[in-house]
Amino acid sequence: MISFSFLGIEKSYSDPSGKKLRVLGPVDLTVESGQFLCLLGPTGCGKTTLLRILSRLESADSGKIAMGSGNLGYVFQQGALFPWMTVESNVMFPLKAKGVKPGLCRSRAGEMLRKVGLYEFRRSFPHELSGGMQQRTALARGLVTEPDILLLDEPFASLDTRTGINLQEMLRKLCRSLSTTVVFVTHNIEEAVYMADRIVVMGHRPGRIVRDEILSLEWPRDRLSSDFTGVLLSFRQTFEELVDQ
Amino acid sequence: MDGRAPSERNTKAFWQRIRDLLPGLIIPVLILAAWYFYVDGSFLPSPSAVFYILLHPAEDILSCGSLLWNIGVSLVRVLLGLFIAIVVGTPFGFMMGANTGFRKFTSVVTELARPLSPIALLPLSIIVFKDTSFTEVLGLNSLKYTRHVLNELQIGMIFILAWGGVFPIILETMHGVRGVRKVYVEAARVLGASRTFIFRHVLLPASLPDIFTGYRMAVGRCWMVIIAAEMLPGTNSGIGYLLRYSYQLSRLDIMIACILIIAVIGFVFSRGLEYAGDRWLLLRARER
Numbered sequence: 001m002i003s004f005s006f007l008g009i010e011k012s013y014s015d016p017s018g019k020k021l022r023v024l025g026p027v028d029l030t031v032e033s034g035q036f037l038c039l040l041g042p043t044g045c046g047k048t049t050l051l052r053i054l055s056r057l058e059s060a061d062s063g064k065i066a067m068g069s070g071n072l073g074y075v076f077q078q079g080a081l082f083p084w085m086t087v088e089s090n091v092m093f094p095l096k097a098k099g100v101k102p103g104l105c106r107s108r109a110g111e112m113l114r115k116v117g118l119y120e121f122r123r124s125f126p127h128e129l130s131g132g133m134q135q136r137t138a139l140a141r142g143l144v145t146e147p148d149i150l151l152l153d154e155p156f157a158s159l160d161t162r163t164g165i166n167l168q169e170m171l172r173k174l175c176r177s178l179s180t181t182v183v184f185v186t187h188n189i190e191e192a193v194y195m196a197d198r199i200v201v202m203g204h205r206p207g208r209i210v211r212d213e214i215l216s217l218e219w220p221r222d223r224l225s226s227d228f229t230g231v232l233l234s235f236r237q238t239f240e241e242l243v244d245q
Numbered sequence: 246m247d248g249r250a251p252s253e254r255n256t257k258a259f260w261q262r263i264r265d266l267l268p269g270l271i272i273p274v275l276i277l278a279a280w281y282f283y284v285d286g287s288f289l290p291s292p293s294a295v296f297y298i299l300l301h302p303a304e305d306i307l308s309c310g311s312l313l314w315n316i317g318v319s320l321v322r323v324l325l326g327l328f329i330a331i332v333v334g335t336p337f338g339f340m341m342g343a344n345t346g347f348r349k350f351t352s353v354v355t356e357l358a359r360p361l362s363p364i365a366l367l368p369l370s371i372i373v374f375k376d377t378s379f380t381e382v383l384g385l386n387s388l389k390y391t392r393h394v395l396n397e398l399q400i401g402m403i404f405i406l407a408w409g410g411v412f413p414i415i416l417e418t419m420h421g422v423r424g425v426r427k428v429y430v431e432a433a434r435v436l437g438a439s440r441t442f443i444f445r446h447v448l449l450p451a452s453l454p455d456i457f458t459g460y461r462m463a464v465g466r467c468w469m470v471i472i473a474a475e476m477l478p479g480t481n482s483g484i485g486y487l488l489r490y491s492y493q494l495s496r497l498d499i500m501i502a503c504i505l506i507i508a509v510i511g512f513v514f515s516r517g518l519e520y521a522g523d524r525w526l527l528l529r530a531r532e533r
Contacts, residue, residue, distance in 0.1 A: 055435045074435040080428040084450045093446070097438035141436070151435075 002066075003149060003181040004054065005030040009063035011049055022206040024049050026063060029200065029209065033068075033148075036175060036182045038192035038199045040235065042243055046207025047185040051151045054183070073142035073150040073180075077157060081126040081137055088113065088122035091140045098145060112144045115174060132163035136170070143174060149181045156191065168195050189239060193232050194221055201235065203242045211238050262520070290498040298502040306499060309487055310392065316506060318397045319475065319483040323467045325398060326406025330463055333407070334414030335456060341415065342422025343448065355415060363409035363470045364477070370401035371479050377401075397482045402474055409470040410463035417462065421455025422448055454522075461518045468511050 010025035024046040031037055039047045052058040054065065055072055073094075081090050091109040100108070113119045116136040126134055135155055142150055152171075156164040172195050175182050186192055192199050193215070201211040217227055281292050302312040309315065341348045341355075379398040380388050388395060425448055433443045475485025484503055491499035 057431055057435060072435060072437075074432065076428060076432060078428070080432040082429060082432075082447065082451075084453075093433070093438075094436035096446075097433070097436055097442050145437070 001033040002068075003031050003033040003035065004065065004067040006050075006054075007064040007066070009050070009053060009060045009065070011046070011053065011058070011061050024053075024060075024207040027207070027209060029212075031181060031183070031198075033181055034179045036172065036195060036197040037184065038196035039183060039185045039202060040187065040189065040192045040199055040239075041202035041207075042187060042204060042239070045202040045204035047202055048153055049207065050202075051153055051183065051185055054149075055151055067149075069148050071145060071147045071149075073145065073147035075135075075138045075142040075150070075152040075155045077154045081134060081141070083126050086123050086125055087118060087129070087137050090126070090137055091122075091144050094141060094145050109140075109144055112140045116140045116170065130163075131159050132167060135159065135167060139167070139171060139174070143178065143180070146178055147180060149183065150175060152182070152184045154186055155184075157186070157188070164191070165194075171195070189235050190223070190232060193217070193228065193235060194223065199235065201238055201242070210242065211235075290501060294498040295501045295505070298499055299505065306487065307490060307494065307496065309490060310482065312487075312502070312506070314392075315482060315484045315487045316510070318394060319471055319485065320510075321394050322398060322402060322406060322483065323464070323471050326403050326471075327410050327460075327463060327467050329403065329407040330410030330414055330467070331460065334411040334459070334463075335418055337411075338415040338418025338456075338459070339422055339448075339452075342419040342452070343444075348419070355412065358408075359412040359416070363405040363466075364473050366405050366408060367401070367474055367477055367479065370404050374399070374401035374404065376479065379403075397480070399480060401479060402471075405474060406467050406470055409466045413462035413466060414456070414459040417459025418452065418456045421452030421459075424455065425451040457518075457522050461515065461522070464514045464518060465511065468507075468514060472507055 006027050006029045008026040008028060010022065010027075012020045012022045012024075015021050023044075027046075027050065039050065041047050049058065051074075053060050054067075055074055082093065085093070088106070088109055091112055092105045095105040095108060096102070110119060110122070113122055116139055118133060118136055118140065121129065121133065126137065129137065138155065142152070156167050159167065168191060171182075171184075174180075184192070184195065196215055198212070198214045200209055202208065203210040215231060217231060221228055277292065280289075284291065298306070298312065302316075305311055306315075337351075341351060377400045378396050379400070380386070380393070380395045382400065383395070385395065429447050429451060430443060433447045438446070471483065472485040472488070474480075475483035476489040480486055481490075484506060488500055488503040488507075491497070491503065
């Protein structure tokens with residue numbers, strides 16, 4: 001089953017002098033339901049723009065988007081937790097926004113917080129938590145409505161390596177159990193190879209797809225195995241060619 | 246978090262606050278001492294004469310009513326003016342912050358009106374509103390020749406108070422709303438929130454600290470405006486009136502008592518609101 005597809009998506013911005021600058025496209029991409037897709041690419045290649053178009057924060061200049069239901073989860077780069085709300089209220093926010101009854105909101109938020117191991121911290125405020133815990137809260141907020149598609153924009157980029165790896169495993173497991181389609185934007189190659197079912201590499205000026213591959217690596221993945229390092233190296237090569245251009 | 250009961254923690258916090266205040270009291274105490282030892286009664290009244298007035302607040306002064314009555318009149322005027330300023334200014338500032346068209350439409354008017362001192366408008370407002378008080382507006386003619394606070398709430402005076410208070414509120418609210426980080430609004434949108442939901446649960450709480458700053462500034466301004474306004478024609482009650490009247494009669498003891506009261510009430514306003522804001526108004530919404 002197809003989760004969503006892009007057909008000929010294009011996007012331009014005008015720079016200060018009024019000149020049109022094409023940042024994206026045309027991009028064609030079809031994603032299967034339940035697939036864990038990593039969008040990999042150097043800074044400024046339009047990965048984030050693609051996510052914003054998919055979530056309707058921005059509109060494409062041309063092209064078509066086909067999507068099943070519109071139930072989306074979104075995790076921002078820096079969490080974007082609401083600092084005046086407790087962890088629990090943050091996680092309850094999307095449920096309340098969708099009109100779920102308060103009692104049910106609380107129990108579902110509690111359930112989700114248990115899954116990310118933050119139930120004990122539900123009454124804390126975001127600034128009282130570490131960076132990793134904040135991103136776990138953001139994950140819980142993105143997944144609490146059990147969305148069909150979860151979009152993540154470099155969510156672990158500002159964390160240290162160890163914390164990042166823990167969260168990668170947690171995210172992968174959670175999305176498997178909820179059979180969520182995932183679009184994970186990153187510029188960290190190892191992160192992508194570790195988590196993805198499929199990796200799409202994007203190049204810049206304008207943003208376009210340069211490589212699209214379904215990974216055949218077994219799960220759980222071993223970062224030290226020769227298969228893993230082989231795939232990692234091949235993507236690294238693609239990446240370097242892109243940067244050289 | 247420590248394990249103690251909240252009430253115990255609050256008591257501790259209260260005494261901590263009192264202790265924090267002590268160093269700041271050194272200079273006032275020194276001034277008081279200098280006044281006591283070096284000022285003879287011929288030029289300025291002695292502290293004891295002033296404190297006699299302060300310690301008998303319910304006694305009639307110069308046939309103008311008691312000290313408490315005049316303080317009360319001034320306070321009620323300020324609170325009413327402030328209330329109007331809040332009710333008008335908050336939604337107005339919110340619209341200016343949230344809607345670019347509305348901001349462009351109103352910005353010239355607000356920028357022109359804002360620096361205009363409310364006192365400058367007092368003569369005009371007396372001409373426009375005469376000495377109409379709330380008793381007449383509410384049609385309570387039986388109260389008219391009694392000592393009732395409604396008789397002292399002249400429309401013109403309330404108008405200039407609201408004028409003085411409304412602009413800080415409009416401006417701070419506008420800045421607060423415009424300063425809400427875009428990512429919060431976007432996060433709410435992609436998580437499925439409607440416009441009204443975003444207004445109530447994102448824009449409002451995120452700009453609350455700034456709105457509250459506006460209220461604090463407004464209280465301060467209103468308190469300054471009312472004292473000046475009461476010293477001018479248009480009323481014969483209030484602490485400002487008492488101040489001017491005692492000066493005219495050379496009762497400097499009363500005059501200095503009034504000055505002290507004005508200072509202390511201003512202080513209580515600003516400190517009290519700061520304290521209330523810290524406790525109840527989620528000032529933690531500020532990015533840390």
